[in-house]
Amino acid sequence: MPGILFINGTIVNEGLVYGGGVFVEGDTIADVWASFDPDAEALEKKYRDLASEVVDLTGLHIAPGLIDEHVHFREPGATHKGCIESESAAAVLGGVTSYMDMPNNNPPAVSEAALLSKEAVAARGSYANYAFYIGATSTNLCQIVGVDTRRVCGVKVFMGSSTGNLLVDDKASLHRIFAESKIPVAVHCEDNGIIAGNLEGFKEVYAYDIPFEAHPFIRSREACIASSSLAIELARETGAHLHITHLSTAEEVDMVAAAKKAGVKVTAETCVQYLYFDDSAYAEFGPLVKCNPAIKRASDRRALLDAVRSGVIDTIATDHAPHLLEEKQTDYLHSPSGIPLVQFSLLMMLDLVAEGKMKLTSVFECAAHALARIWKVKSRGFVRKGYKADLVVFDMKAPSAPSVASRCGWSPVEKFYSSVVHTVVNGTFAVRDGKLCAGRPKVCALEFER
């Protein structure tokens, strides 16, 4: 079996940062050790003899590959914006080794047959390991209840409108979905009625010339708070595992903290754009930072960063949502919401680390370990003996400006303090020295131990 020996690197894993080595055999992490272990030298010697390749990581960090639980890869239905192959290539270039793709496709992934067809596409063309959400509609409860809980990551409920047609906002349907789903319920929380009212008000004032700075007042904090509060209430009533996606306000952080304290089964995601930007970005980037929920105030950004530190926020994802530049660069009403970030989430978080806003260990807690724990992902998300060899190697001293691999070809952020050096998926290099490797790695559907 081919073996890769990584030596002289700095391992970032499970809250610790230490010098050490990793030996990968086939698709599995065969051993991990710290350089201060008494037998470190002996292990390195033993694995040197077994290894087909020795990779010297002097000056570099090695950590678990990221699991991005929230991406929109656009296939099927909008492959001019991105497809599973193009966007998963962008993912591995950014150190993301597994992803969980959202169901608002055309046709939407709301049935077993639609999920199987997405899995077949991923098995043929993906560069990273994959899982798919089933979307909730007001009428597909039997499909949700019948899913293979070891294969389908979660049910996605759009409690506010978003791209696609999966809005469920009558309380009776929501209650049934929460009560009967055997897998976590991931919810997009924005109240549609509040947003529609705000939009009408802005249209009256600006007609078609609404400034992008209005986005957080149209898709307002009140819309987020009302919807998150309903979702938490439903979780409390039904005992469902609620996972609130892309938290964007300080108030929702407080609500999640209180609900957790009261024993409600709730976990929370934020996305890297809410940690990296605040509403000052609208003046500079306009449509390029228009996403749903909207990026809000500097005080929200600080509250979200605090919540990452304190553990109130469990996970950090991207909500990777590519649109072509010509689709984005139009007036407010026609510019679609979404930012393509799967390639740059690690680099953006490492920038936050460099600026002292985030701890290095939190990056991997929120973008790898917690994902594995919350979704019960089998054998991934940690640098542990016996786990699958999904790894990222990065250089925190080498600034980078990587070309955008996403089909849409643009990103609001293009320069970073750090660089991604290697990405290993199931024991195979997917990215080496910052470049996509010629052969696609062998990829797997994620398995959930439920």
Ligand SMILES: [Zn+2]
């Ligand atoms: Zn999304």
